[in-house]
Amino acid sequence: MKKYVTMRDIAERAMVSVNTVSKVLNNKPDISKETRERVLKAAKELGYIKNVTASALRNSKTKIVGVVLEDTTNLFFAEVLEGIEAAARKYGYRLILMNTQTNLEKQKEAIYTLMEHRVEGILITPTGDGTKDLRKLSEMNFPIVIVGRHLEGLNLDEIHSDEIKGGYIATKHLIEKGRKKILLINSAPKNSAAQMRCEGYRKALREAGIILPEDYIVITHGPNMEGGYQGIKQAFDKGLDFDAVFCYNDMFAFGAIRALRDLGKRVPEDVSVVGYDDVTFASYYCPALTTVRIDRFGLGFNGFKMLLEKMRNRRKKTKHLVLDVELIVRESS
Known part of the structure; x- marks a missing residue:
C-alpha cells in the first residue's frame, strides 16, 4: 500500500x-x-x-533548521526549545531536533545527520569543548548559533546568560543569610556555563573574605537530579562540613534536597540550597526553590532570530548576546 x-x-x-x-x-x-x-x-x-521536501530540493531552500541540545529531559532545555519553536512558527520554519546526551560522538553524528537533511542553519548547545565539528561549520560559513554556552577561539554567533553574575548573586545571597561554608555542586569543568558560574561563586567568597578548600567544589557527572544527589553524597563521604549548597542547575538542586533529607538534614534550617535556571517546577517544589532565573524562552527565541539573520545574509559580523539574570528568593534558603 x-x-x-x-x-x-x-x-x-x-x-x-x-x-x-x-x-x-x-x-x-x-x-x-x-x-x-x-x-x-x-x-x-x-x-x-x-511533499515539501521535494519542493525544497528544487528551490534549494528547505525552510528547516536543526536544533542540537545536550539533554531534552532537562527542563531547562525543554523550555529553551519552546522559545525556538515559537520563533520557528512565527517565521515559517520547521525544526529537526537532535539530542546528544552530552556525548561528543553523538554531537558529531547529530551535525552530520542535519547536514544530510540540508538544514539551512543550526542552533546548538555544544557538549564540553567539542569545538572541532563547529570549527568546520565556521570554515564553511554555515549559519550556526551557540545557545547557552560561550566558546573561546571560535568566530561564531552566541547567546547565553550572564553566568558569572548568576554564580555571584547566588553565592552572595547565601553569605548574606549568614552561611559561610558553601558547597558548590558543579557540572563538568569543560562546560563554559559551569566555569563561569564557578567564577562568580569564587568572586563572592573572595569579597566576603571566606576561604574554603577546593574540596568544597564538587564535580558531578550524574544526569539531572541524580547529579545533585550524588554531589551531596560525595561531600558527606569526604566529611565536609557545610551549611549551604549552590547547585549548577535546578535539577541538581532537586536531587541535592532529596539527598539532604535522606541524610536527616532540614532545608533550609540546617542547609540552605540555591539552584540555577528557575525552571517552571522550581516554584512548586517543596520547599519552593531559591534560584537564579534565566530567560529560557528568550534564549531560544532570540537565538533563532540571530540564526535567521545569518541565513538571510542580513548580517556579516559575529554577534555575541548576553542576557541578564536575577535571583528569585523562595523557601529553600
Whole structure:
C-alpha cells in the first residue's frame, strides 16, 4: 500500500493531467475556476499532503533548521526549545531536533545527520569543548548559533546568560543569610556555563573574605537530579562540613534536597540550597526553590532570530548576546 497520495492519484480522480494538478497545487494562474475546484476537491478527498521536501530540493531552500541540545529531559532545555519553536512558527520554519546526551560522538553524528537533511542553519548547545565539528561549520560559513554556552577561539554567533553574575548573586545571597561554608555542586569543568558560574561563586567568597578548600567544589557527572544527589553524597563521604549548597542547575538542586533529607538534614534550617535556571517546577517544589532565573524562552527565541539573520545574509559580523539574570528568593534558603 502506498503511504502518500501522489499528484497522479489526484489527476486520475479529477480526470486531468498531472501537469494540471501541479499547476493547481502550486497556485499557478492559468487554470480555469472549475478545473481548480475539481482538483482541490479530489486532493482533499484523497487526503493529499504536499511533499515539501521535494519542493525544497528544487528551490534549494528547505525552510528547516536543526536544533542540537545536550539533554531534552532537562527542563531547562525543554523550555529553551519552546522559545525556538515559537520563533520557528512565527517565521515559517520547521525544526529537526537532535539530542546528544552530552556525548561528543553523538554531537558529531547529530551535525552530520542535519547536514544530510540540508538544514539551512543550526542552533546548538555544544557538549564540553567539542569545538572541532563547529570549527568546520565556521570554515564553511554555515549559519550556526551557540545557545547557552560561550566558546573561546571560535568566530561564531552566541547567546547565553550572564553566568558569572548568576554564580555571584547566588553565592552572595547565601553569605548574606549568614552561611559561610558553601558547597558548590558543579557540572563538568569543560562546560563554559559551569566555569563561569564557578567564577562568580569564587568572586563572592573572595569579597566576603571566606576561604574554603577546593574540596568544597564538587564535580558531578550524574544526569539531572541524580547529579545533585550524588554531589551531596560525595561531600558527606569526604566529611565536609557545610551549611549551604549552590547547585549548577535546578535539577541538581532537586536531587541535592532529596539527598539532604535522606541524610536527616532540614532545608533550609540546617542547609540552605540555591539552584540555577528557575525552571517552571522550581516554584512548586517543596520547599519552593531559591534560584537564579534565566530567560529560557528568550534564549531560544532570540537565538533563532540571530540564526535567521545569518541565513538571510542580513548580517556579516559575529554577534555575541548576553542576557541578564536575577535571583528569585523562595523557601529553600
